[in-house]
Amino acid sequence: MRQLSFILWMVLCLLLSGVSGCENDPPAPKYNTKHTIIIVVDGPRWSETWGNPQHTFIPYRDTAIRPYSRFYSFCYNDGETVTNSGHTAITTGVYESVENSGQELPTLPGIFHCYRKFTGALPEKTWVVASKDKLNILAGSKDTTVMQYAPRYDCGINGPGSGYRDDTTTCRVALNVLRTHQPDMMLINFKEPDASGHTGVWPLYISGVRSSDSLVHVIWNYVRNSPYYKHNTTIIITNDHGRHTDGNQDGFRSHGDNCEGCKHIELLIAGPDVIAGEEQQRVSQRDIARTVSTLMGFRMPTGDGKLLPLR
Numbered sequence: 084m085r086q087l088s089f090i091l092w093m094v095l096c097l098l099l100s101g102v103s104g105c106e107n108d109p110p111a112p113k114y115n116t117k118h119t120i121i122i123v124v125d126g127p128r129w130s131e132t133w134g135n136p137q138h139t140f141i142p143y144r145d146t147a148i149r150p151y152s153r154f155y156s157f158c159y160n161d162g163e164t165v166t167n168s169g170h171t172a173i174t175t176g177v178y179e180s181v182e183n184s185g186q187e188l189p190t191l192p193g194i195f196h197c198y199r200k201f202t203g204a205l206p207e208k209t210w211v212v213a214s215k216d217k218l219n220i221l222a223g224s225k226d227t228t229v230m231q232y233a234p235r236y237d238c239g240i241n242g243p244g245s246g247y248r249d250d251t252t253t254c255r256v257a258l259n260v261l262r263t264h265q266p267d268m269m270l271i272n273f274k275e276p277d278a279s280g281h282t283g284v285w286p287l288y289i290s291g292v293r294s295s296d297s298l299v300h301v302i303w304n305y306v307r308n309s310p311y312y313k314h315n316t317t318i319i320i321t322n323d324h325g326r327h328t329d330g331n332q333d334g335f336r337s338h339g340d341n342c343e344g345c346k347h348i349e350l351l352i353a354g355p356d357v358i359a360g361e362e363q364q365r366v367s368q369r370d371i372a373r374t375v376s377t378l379m380g381f382r383m384p385t386g387d388g389k390l391l392p393l394r
């Protein structure tokens with residue numbers, strides 16, 4: 084009898100220790116993000132965005148967006164500073180050398196595939212909308228097992244191989260997709276100022292910095308005023324790469340090496356899970372994917388990045 088009491092006592096202790104063990108676990112962080120919109124402004128140099136002391140060429144980001152955003156002063160593309168590799172770093176969370184004309188898919192799945200696989204969301208709930216036709220690669224992966232989870236895309240004049248289209252068209256398409264499909268996750272690419280920067284004509288490049296700034300603001304206004312999106316949407320504004328520092332090669336005309344001008348990119352995040360303010364910690368472009376998966380509560384086992392500091 085005494086032996087039986089002892090066994091019962093031991094079982095009770097084990098049960099209680101199990102309960103207290105659960106109680107001691109830190110609670111899983113809760114995030115309020117239900118939707119994420121990533122806007123990639125293609126290839127502005129830091130010196131013409133936030134490195135300009137008066138932020139002269141990005142008045143909308145400066146006055147209407149930054150006050151509501153977490154602003155990262157030191158965000159870097161630590162991979163290849165070209166369009167396709169920069170964009171795939173954003174979506175896959177991995178730095179990979181991806182051929183830049185659109186002929187090569189990223190090796191790993193992106194945020195769209197992982198989100199759809201985890202949640203069962205329909206294809207039209209995830210979108211890539213891009214001025215550059217070649218960015219349809221963001222909807223693909225060399226891992227063919229995830230292609231059943233591919234997002235929808237609307238890229239270039241008429242899909243892959245059709246050429247770049249105007250950013251105003253991309254903005255219109257993006258608004259139409261937002262209204263029609265109410266996606267949970269979307270990446271929008273504006274080709275400016277990269278497309279005009281490659282002409283080497285300074286006024287055209289600056290005009291591209293300004294025009295993309297105003298279109299970012301159009302998307303921002305839609306999301307921030309939409310009853311469906313305004314309380315639960317994280318908006319991420321960033322670049323795929325910068326451009327050469329003056330004195331390095333042909334300066335603002337090109338990009339693609341490891342100079343400060345090419346690597347230093349902008350990053351602003353606004354939404355229900357961030358506190359507005361400036362973040363001085365050095366962060367990396369590939370951290371965006373991990374941050375999106377964490378905020379939206381899905382698993383992304385293949386990404387290398389870290390959760391960005393949000394508050």
Ligand SMILES: [Zn+2]
Pocket residue numbers: 125126165166167277323324
């Ligand atoms: Zn680019």
Ligand SMILES: [Zn+2]
Pocket residue numbers: 326327328331337338339340341342343344345346
């Ligand atoms: Zn460079």
